[in-house]
Amino acid sequence: MKFFMLLRKELRESLPWVLLAAIVLFAIGGLMLRELARFDRVTRRYSQLSAGETVSPYMLTQDSALTASAALLFTVSLGLGLVLGVRHFWIPHFTRTWPFLLHRSVSRITVLASKLTAATIGFFVFLGTVWIALYWYASRPEMFSVPAPMKVFVNGWLFIVLGLVAYLGTVLTGLSCAKWYTTKIFGLAFATLILFAAIFQSAILRAFMVIAIGIVILLVQVIEKFCKREY
């Protein structure tokens, strides 16, 4: 019961940022898709092919209609991760409101779990819903001659999970008591490493594995630090 009350509180505080991210993704991604659908060039795309000639293979490889939206999702997801991390763990430090939250009849792990759950809901429910909507739109035969490939859709979920990695990196940095010029930013630095390691994988399963390992490493440290630290 206390957990759900805390969760409601965290969701209420995160709602403006999560909604903003979802609206930006929906509006800009939707507009980009709509423009591409109006000028669907597949019938004119291959006009450079000539009879009796060798074809460069790069003429046959095409960007998906969702590529630009996927790039936008990547940026929005990382940005949301940073903002939520600051909102959940840095703002209470700056406003000195940690004692009001922690010195209650609720365990620290419950407080932490409510914040992490709120962030996870923000990513997977809000951003995930918009991404599903964009993919559905890009797969409609009346909009695009050839539907968007499933790989783009899976990549989008990868970027959403990367946003969670950015969130955990920001949280770890916020919880660290070290000086900023020593090891305080190592949380964010590690999240950046995981990000690059994931996006350069050619197999999607390996990318998810890398992210899963990164999340475990960050989460273990976040739990330990949050529960043992003095506020």
Next chain:
Amino acid sequence: MEPTNNSKYIATPVKVLMTILIVLTVVIMLQTIIVEMAMTFARTSRQPLTEQAKEPTEEEKRLSRIQYSLKQCLPDGTIHLVHQPGRKYYYQWEESSTQQIYDVNEHLVWEGIAKDCPYKYISQPMNIYGNWFQAREMRSMHHASPDVCRTLDIPVRSGNSTVEIWRYIPWRQSFIGYKTGGGIIGYAGASGFANSASQAGAFGKFGSFIAWCPKDSTTPKLLWQTSRRIYEINFEESKVELVFESPDVDIESLRVNKWGSLKPRGVESVEGYRPLLHCHTIDAKDYLIMRDPGQTVAVKTPEDWSRWRGEYGQFSATEQGIFLYRHWVDMDALPAMPENFASLSLQAQDDWLRDQEARPKKHWADVYKVDDGGNIALLNRYGWTVPGRTGRTPRWMYTWLRTRRCVSQFSPALYDLIWHIPGVRMSRSDYRGHRNEIYREVLIFIEQFRSGAGFWSFVLGALMVGFTGWHGWPRRRSRAVFIFWLVFVGLFNLAGLLTYLALNHTPVIKCPICGNRRGLGQPQCVRCRRDLPAPKPGKLDLIFDTQIAPAT
């Protein structure tokens, strides 16, 4: 649920792992930046004036002409040396330039404008690298990067418009077809075109493909290579033809000559060519697949040819027969690289390499005829000597190598341990289709920046371990942790030392009992085992010891 006291046994190693990864990344970036900056500054610094190049002698001109001539052969096996004066490399040749043709005895047999050449040489298939799409490129197309998400789409054209699109699905290893108005047409796989993916079947692990448009259509046809098979896919006629299947081993490379509209660059082809596909397998066997009429020949090449890699054997099929052109260098006359080459000084390595370059090398061009049974018979052979190259190694290269050797002394000793694991060196050199590029690039970096277990790397490592011991002794909390950090710094060198300092640099005080330095990580002094003294209660202290509670 609260984390127990034992949770630190999970969190602490994880923290160490995270920190070493970050610090190692920073050290690697710094090493790379220093080496690249050294090379950049060395290249842009003023070079000492060299002696003016001497005018080549007649003999040097003759050898240069022979070296840079194209060795062409006629269907009867005659070898000619084709040369365009003033143009050293083949890509500089032009049809409108003056061309000279010499026979093997260096007699000039013809001179004139290149496009008027009366001789029709056997066309050699060029490996059309730029137009072959390899497995590596297919993998890069599927990176999870936000700006790279491409698909392979083959159009079926009708006039100037596209009526169908066939998309390759990598995890199914087959194609799915869409009408441009929407809707799925069907699937294309190893079994042909079908209404379901299971009926169509999978092509197999992707190797490479090349595409061309037939003379009467703008719909591309594909030559699709998997690990053991080659298919020709015609989307317009909905046909999949199995052209070749390697019986035992994987296919390594393919070359084509006049297959469909695929044609090599440059030399005019002789009339009456047969479409030919040359398939080279990983066990160094060659197979020729020809058409008009259809024929497959397994060429019986001598076993010692398997030592040579690269484009040394090129096949052509004409009405007069099947020809093999082979260019090779006699390496047996040259001394082998010494086993301890990597541990020699830079000067000694440079001297050895310059000595090799200065030696003249014998090149050979052989022309063989191949019969229907795959047996080869030597038609003609021409040999020429390429003079050695003299001259010093460029100074910037020397600076770059020396700088790299210096910064490598700070690399982890772990690199050398990894390098000596069996199989690692093979993986580093394996550029065939399916290796993970990140893994191979990491191995290449380890090879370039490992310290080589040299004297200075031992000295630096010992200094760092010594410093860690001096720093960690007053701060130690247990013997096991202390020894762990010593071993850790020994293995990871500079990165290990920085990680240790990042996680363990805590203040020390002077023990009030024994006067030695002690850390504050545990209550007892590491020397005299006495506790930290309790602070004296002050007048305003609210919490004080009941035994010395002030009298009321």
